[in-house]
Amino acid sequence: MNVAIxxxxxxxxxxxxxxxxxxxxxxxxxxxxxxxIGPTELRAVIGPNGAGKTTxxxxxxxxxxxxxxxxxxxxxxxxxxxxxEAKIARIGIGRKFQKPTVFEDQTxxxxxxxxxxxxxxxxxxxxxxxxxADRARVEExxxxxxxxxxxxxxxxxxxxxxxQWLEIGMLLAQEPKLLLVDEPAAGMTLAEREQTTALLVxxxxxxxxxxxxxxxxxxxxxxxxxxxxxxxxVLAEGSLDHVTADKRVIEVYLGR
Amino acid sequence: MKSGFLAKNPSVLWFLLLLAVxxxxxxxxxxxxxxxxxxxxxxxxxxxxxCLCLIAIAMDLVWGYTGxxxxxxxxxxxxxxxxxxxxxxxxxTRDIVLKSAGEFPMTPQEVNDAIGTQIFGVVGGSDLPxxxxxxxxxxxxxxxxxxxxGLLALIFGWLAFRSRVTGVYLSILTQAMTLALSLYLFQNxxxxxxxxxxxxxxxxxxxxxxxxxxxxWFLWASALALGLGYIAASLIVSGxxxxxxxxxxxxxxxxxxxxxxxxGYKLFVFTLTAVIAAIAGALYYPQAGIINPGEMAPIASIYxxxxxxxxxxxxxxxxxxxxAFVFIVSSWFTGGRVPDLPxxxxxxxxxxxxxxxxxxxxxxxxxxxxKGLSGLIDLFEGIRRPNRHGAPLGPDKGSFxxxxxxx
Numbered sequence: 001m002n003v004a005i006x007x008x009x010x011x012x013x014x015x016x017x018x019x020x021x022x023x024x025x026x027x028x029x030x031x032x033x034x035x036x037i038g039p040t041e042l043r044a045v046i047g048p049n050g051a052g053k054t055t056x057x058x059x060x061x062x063x064x065x066x067x068x069x070x071x072x073x074x075x076x077x078x079x080x081x082x083x084x085e086a087k088i089a090r091i092g093i094g095r096k097f098q099k100p101t102v103f104e105d106q107t108x109x110x111x112x113x114x115x116x117x118x119x120x121x122x123x124x125x126x127x128x129x130x131x132x133a134d135r136a137r138v139e140e141x142x143x144x145x146x147x148x149x150x151x152x153x154x155x156x157x158x159x160x161x162x163x164q165w166l167e168i169g170m171l172l173a174q175e176p177k178l179l180l181v182d183e184p185a186a187g188m189t190l191a192e193r194e195q196t197t198a199l200l201v202x203x204x205x206x207x208x209x210x211x212x213x214x215x216x217x218x219x220x221x222x223x224x225x226x227x228x229x230x231x232x233x234v235l236a237e238g239s240l241d242h243v244t245a246d247k248r249v250i251e252v253y254l255g256r
Numbered sequence: 257m258k259s260g261f262l263a264k265n266p267s268v269l270w271f272l273l274l275l276a277v278x279x280x281x282x283x284x285x286x287x288x289x290x291x292x293x294x295x296x297x298x299x300x301x302x303x304x305x306x307c308l309c310l311i312a313i314a315m316d317l318v319w320g321y322t323g324x325x326x327x328x329x330x331x332x333x334x335x336x337x338x339x340x341x342x343x344x345x346x347x348x349t350r351d352i353v354l355k356s357a358g359e360f361p362m363t364p365q366e367v368n369d370a371i372g373t374q375i376f377g378v379v380g381g382s383d384l385p386x387x388x389x390x391x392x393x394x395x396x397x398x399x400x401x402x403x404x405x406g407l408l409a410l411i412f413g414w415l416a417f418r419s420r421v422t423g424v425y426l427s428i429l430t431q432a433m434t435l436a437l438s439l440y441l442f443q444n445x446x447x448x449x450x451x452x453x454x455x456x457x458x459x460x461x462x463x464x465x466x467x468x469x470x471x472x473w474f475l476w477a478s479a480l481a482l483g484l485g486y487i488a489a490s491l492i493v494s495g496x497x498x499x500x501x502x503x504x505x506x507x508x509x510x511x512x513x514x515x516x517x518x519x520g521y522k523l524f525v526f527t528l529t530a531v532i533a534a535i536a537g538a539l540y541y542p543q544a545g546i547i548n549p550g551e552m553a554p555i556a557s558i559y560x561x562x563x564x565x566x567x568x569x570x571x572x573x574x575x576x577x578x579x580a581f582v583f584i585v586s587s588w589f590t591g592g593r594v595p596d597l598p599x600x601x602x603x604x605x606x607x608x609x610x611x612x613x614x615x616x617x618x619x620x621x622x623x624x625x626x627k628g629l630s631g632l633i634d635l636f637e638g639i640r641r642p643n644r645h646g647a648p649l650g651p652d653k654g655s656f657x658x659x660x661x662x663x
Contacts (some may be wrong), residue, residue: 063509063512084512084517084518085509085512085513086512086517086518087515087517089512089513089514089515090515094513095513097510101507101510103499103502103503103506103507103510104506105502105506106499106502106503106655110499113496113499114496114499114500114503114514115514120515120516120517121517121520122497122517122521122524124519125495125496125500125516126492126495126497127497128496128497129495130496143647144260174514174515252391
């Protein structure tokens with residue numbers, strides 16, 4: 001029923017990033033980068049430090065404006081570059097930061113309640129009361145990320161790994177269509193990593209998930225398409241075995 | 257749900273109880289309704305203290321909870337005072353004009369001219385400026401108490417927050433705002449009697465009761481406003497809205513990525529607290545009797561931040577404790593009733609040295625007791641805070657530090 005889709009994009013594209021470039025003080029952090037992801041796809045983004053992984057996420061979430069290029073979203077091809085961070089988040093893009101950023105002065109419940117999908121306007125929030133459905137949803141998410149018995153605790157008291165989980169839980173509570181996950185496994189134990197992998201693979205069944213990760217073992221377990229970034233543009237794309245066999249990838253990333 | 261709210265916030269009940277006991281106690285010790293153990297001027301000081309506690313709550317909402325260090329909220333306080341002062345002065349002058357005219361009939365135009373001459377004679381004018389159009393209309397002026405400061409805050413906040421001015425730059429901007437307003441009002445052309453300000457505000461037109469009774473009525477009105485303000489502020493900060501603004505204080509970028517419009521929330525809180533400040537001002541100045549542009553000097557708003565810091569920001573009773581404690585102690589020191597301290601080579605005159613003491617207290621509280629006076633209540637309750645090894649609770653400039661957070 002919709003027609004205004006660019007040739008080649010197809011209705012299977014949720015996020016279409018094309019030809020974006022951004023430079024900071026003359027340094028080109030992103031250089032003519034293009035990237036597509038479908039509505040139910042798991043994608044790993046790897047690359048050496050300074051390859052532009054975080055800047056890429058900053059651009060998609062509206063934190064950084066690119067100098068050129070376009071970022072289109074969804075079936076109606078909404079131009080994300082015209083929206084601010086809050087609107088992009090409301091449209092359905094959730095982000096988990098590299099360093100766990102939760103509200104340390106607030107309880108796990110408060111953190112999750114705040115993230116829960118609901119009307120975000122100040123007036124609506126002022127009159128908002130947690131209903132039974134909201135409480136049940138928070139408990140469900142907490143159970144999913146293994147924090148069921150931590151709900152009344154201040155999140156500042158949680159361990160590093162638990163904070164990571166809480167942030168993933170907040171991401172789930174937002175019910176985004178696209179999840180941008182920056183180094184989810186950092187600071188986690190082996191068992192926790194496996195749990196994270198399972199969760200991400202499971203989520204990708206009905207969400208688009210982009211994972212930025214350094215840890216090759218972790219990426220291997222995700223068993224998905226991999227995009228290798230280098231100096232702000234895509235160096236290679238394909239299965240992990242395919243990209244690790246690529247000479248240029250070995251040269252810039254794996255060989256060192 | 258009401259009982260749930262009170263059960264979760266026992267401080268609200270305690271606060272209302274203490275406020276009621278205080279108000280009743282003062283009433284039955286006053287000249288008007290009791291033996292007169294508390295002088296009328298003391299009643300007025302206490303009533304004014306309650307108004308300052310109310311603006312301290314506003315400051316705590318905007319700074320302690322939302323992390324916006326506004327150093328301009330006394331501008332709104334003063335504007336609220338001016339708005340009610342215009343009515344008080346106009347009506348009282350009209351009474352005087354009509355009385356002096358006696359049996360001689362005057363046209364409304366003549367009455368108006370006579371009022372203009374009476375009020376503006378002191379600055380060499382005789383015409384009532386356009387902003388006095390509604391001065392004789394109490395409902396309109398009461399509306400202006402809320403509307404004028406509210407609109408100023410809305411426009412100022414919209415401009416500042418939209419450009420994402422934060423931290424110390426925003427503080428400087430708010431200082432500039434209150435300074436500009438104060439300088440503008442100092443001019444005779446601004447139509448509010450320049451540096452003379454508005455005076456005689458302690459006389460309420462149409463009320464024949466003396467100051468003994470009036471002071472008690474204003475004490476009650478101030479206590480009522482403070483009680484309602486405290487309840488409203490507690491309701492705001494206890495729910496999800498409170499979560500969001502505390503989130504903005506500690507890490508505003510993160511709140512944005514959750515989909516909340518940080519600018520919208522800041523504007524909401526800034527405007528709301530400006531209105532609370534204005535209401536406090538409208539109750540304060542009839543008790544003070546006089547208002548002039550000096551009240552809006554930048555230093556006044558800085559003092560407000562000091563009160564809240566000394567009381568303990570980020571909790572409402574902390575703000576109230578800080579404002580009450582500092583204002584009452586300062587009235588005591590500056591009232592000249594404290595004996596001088598002879599050191600032999602120098603005599604400490606407390607009227608002059610009090611401010612040094614206040615500054616020292618501020619430094620000491622910041623360094624050694626970041627939770628302020630309200631930390632004493634934690635001590636009493638045996639509340640301990642979790643040890644996070646000194647890590648700040650958020651990356652933003654206004655964010656809480658570990659020492660301030662409570663378990």
